[in-house]
Amino acid sequence: MTATLSFRLYLLLLLSLTCPTMAPNNKYSILLPTYNEVENLPIIIWLLVKHMNSSGHPYEIIIIDDGSPDGTLEAAEQLQRIYGKEKIVLRPREKKLGLGTAYIHGVKHATGNFVIIMDADLSHHPKFIKEMIEKQKSNDYDVVTGTRYVGTGGVYGWDFRRKLISRGANLLTQILLRPAVSDLTGSFRLYKKDVLESLTNSCISKGYVFQMEMIIRARQKNYTIGEVPISFVDRVYGESKLGGSEIVQFVRGLVYLFATT
Amino acid sequence: MTKLLEWLGGAGALGAIWLALLTNKIENPFFRDHYTFLLLSPIIVVGLFGLASLLLVLYRVYTFNDCNDAAAELQKEIVEAKQDLKSLGFKFKDSFK
Numbered sequence A: 001m002t003a004t005l006s007f008r009l010y011l012l013l014l015l016s017l018t019c020p021t022m023a024p025n026n027k028y029s030i031l032l033p034t035y036n037e038v039e040n041l042p043i044i045i046w047l048l049v050k051h052m053n054s055s056g057h058p059y060e061i062i063i064i065d066d067g068s069p070d071g072t073l074e075a076a077e078q079l080q081r082i083y084g085k086e087k088i089v090l091r092p093r094e095k096k097l098g099l100g101t102a103y104i105h106g107v108k109h110a111t112g113n114f115v116i117i118m119d120a121d122l123s124h125h126p127k128f129i130k131e132m133i134e135k136q137k138s139n140d141y142d143v144v145t146g147t148r149y150v151g152t153g154g155v156y157g158w159d160f161r162r163k164l165i166s167r168g169a170n171l172l173t174q175i176l177l178r179p180a181v182s183d184l185t186g187s188f189r190l191y192k193k194d195v196l197e198s199l200t201n202s203c204i205s206k207g208y209v210f211q212m213e214m215i216i217r218a219r220q221k222n223y224t225i226g227e228v229p230i231s232f233v234d235r236v237y238g239e240s241k242l243g244g245s246e247i248v249q250f251v252r253g254l255v256y257l258f259a260t261t
Numbered sequence B: 001m002t003k004l005l006e007w008l009g010g011a012g013a014l015g016a017i018w019l020a021l022l023t024n025k026i027e028n029p030f031f032r033d034h035y036t037f038l039l040l041s042p043i044i045v046v047g048l049f050g051l052a053s054l055l056l057v058l059y060r061v062y063t064f065n066d067c068n069d070a071a072a073e074l075q076k077e078i079v080e081a082k083q084d085l086k087s088l089g090f091k092f093k094d095s096f097k
């Protein structure tokens, strides 16, 4: 019993030593859309570089700035000079064209076979990327999504009202759409590049309803989805928003997905 | 099939059973004896479902993890990042020291 096991391990070792091509050379392209994130950008880049370097995975960070008036792009250029053009790729656009198209734009320039999308406002911590990559590998998932609602996942800086809206909206979505994914509106995710491309092409929603549509369409297309608990720390710099118009947007998005998927 | 159609199908099937019981197309001694209960059962079911959902949401709000440690850790990392970036030659905006 133990003999056959160690023999197998030995074979595996031999294999991995003799044919290094067995281990696929994965590269991770991190898409960072920014709009007025001049304070947050240097910090998030510093954290990304720190955690990605220590994880040892090849990566690039693609910054998609939409003509932020606060000088985000100049900060990005400085960071590119510090960390190099290999690691920091700038793909700015003239004006604010929205998150959904920012991803489409960014993915066109991605050279990795995996793409990670995250917010630049420090609500998504780069330390979770390593866990997402491991999760992806564990089952060859097409998508891995961060979740605030399960296990060690959670939030910081939310009052009762915000939690109530978030939990209520989530339960309503769970009942109506039965997505088998716990966090639908989160935007911290890892995709196989071709999967992300095919999804962005079939999603038409705007704002964070876009994230919800992406994951629902992923289910519809039978892509496999893994989840990693994340702690979500509400933006430190800049104003956070959850007003009436966000709620109206959400309800419209939910009705749209209810009727079309 | 869309979720909307699934829901309409489900509601239609349950509604048909309810109507059949109500009009005695399906003979059932229990419901014959408790006619008002049968009549009100859709409202009762919806009400109970709503109540259960409300309790579940409140429970989940109450048990929503507060990531105080993560926030504190981030604050430390921000300080560290700024120092390191300065030493690498990064110029922060004046408003942000």
Ligand SMILES: Nc1nc2c(ncn2[C@@H]2O[C@H](COP(=O)(O)OP(=O)(O)OP(=O)(O)O)[C@@H](O)[C@H]2O)c(=O)[nH]1
Pocket: A032, A033, A034, A035, A036, A037, A064, A065, A066, A096, A097, A098, A099, A102, A118, A119, A120, A121, A123, A208, A235, A239, A240, A241, A242
């Ligand atoms: N390129 C680009 N980036 C955007 C645009 N809108 C938002 N972003 C960025 O997308 C990320 C998420 O946007 P947020 O404004 O944080 O949205 P949110 O997390 O739903 O809302 P907050 O509560 O304000 O944090 C951030 O990194 C923004 O800078 C846009 O139109 N274009």
Ligand SMILES: [Mg+2]
Pocket: A119, A121, A123, A235
């Ligand atoms: Mg945010």
